[in-house]
Amino acid sequence: MTKPDGINLLTDTASLIAINGEPSANTTVKKITRLERHSKNFIARSPFCLLATSSSEGCDASPRGDAPGFVYCLDDTTLLIPERPGNRIADSMRNIINHSEMGLLFLIPGRDDTLRVNGRGYLTDHPPYLELLAAQAKTPKLAIVLDVTELYFHCAKAFIRSGLWDINRHMPADELPTLGTMILEQINGEPPSKELQDNIDKALEEDSRENLY
Template sequence: MFDPHNDLHRVGSLDELRTHYRHPHAGTRGKERPALDAASATVAERCRFATIGTFDVLGNADVSPRGGPSGFIRVLDPTHLAMADLGGNNRLDTLENIVATGRVALLLITPGKSETVRVNGAAFVSTDPELLHGFQLPKPPKSAIVIRVETTYMHCAKAFMRSGMWDQSVWAELADVPDGAAVLSCQGVVDVDAETTRKWLDDDYAEALAVEAQTT
């Protein structure tokens, strides 16, 4: 049985790591770009779901899902994006990390498509009224994440293809996987059963999204 405390086979250097993998194709090595092209800009502008990676001053990493209607991400110019910060749980993990370290990594995901667009760069949190009112949303967000693109590239589809991400037959196979309510109940975060927690979550989501949809 594998022992995670046994370092015998731990990879200890970049050179050692490379011995286990072939070198990437020239096209793979050279596909990074310093700015958004027309196609990548369209992906960003029409993006409805993304993941954003950040880290704090101690190096603790975090990845958060971000979603909204097309337009919650704006292309300001080929090297700058702005992402509206829509309502969340108010932990502010992502925003705090950006304020602290100013670095982000984005994965832009289009439902039904298996290739994605990655964006890495510097970032800051802005409350500029002109920026916030420029989002085509029911009401302006409280803040926005402004990203200066340093590298961007298309990521291949293999992970999505292997996982069957958009295959509805796979969804059916996973129907019995514990949902968020079951996880919270199992962890002891809530002191009620999963069914009660499920209702509370659904009501909370509905209320939050209804408030968000209000124009005033």
């Protein structure tokens, strides 16, 4: 990283602690190494999680979502995550192949607390595992196996501050351009024509509708 001119950067943990302070004992003791009834119950009710992975080439945070319980708890230290149809770029899976450490952040709509689960990930096409993850009569081609090494519940402050679930604070959907419009302008460096915009939006909408599973 090139250090920006005129900006002080913290480069050691002592400097961080001097400003941020030490965590309380109650904060650190909540970290556990096995799934138990509360974490299993939270995962079973969660329809959405964020998957964080990294490699020598960079890092990615990817959304994962389906019906509540789509992440399957195989036992006290193992989770199965289905790989549903996507754009085939497969950044997360490529990262896992090269660097197994990964993290999950589970959300439940309407709840302000979250569950963080960390561990080592692996890819599999093992049929018995894939069958456990079938949805809409379709079995995924691949799954991520997470060997859990750490988990803990995260407090509600970020969600309280953001008002994420407060419908009165939600932005009107048309306040931003459509997804297709933004992608085309990023690629071409200029706003697309109305015809091109309509065509890409139609294609994206059809793909989202027809290729969920």
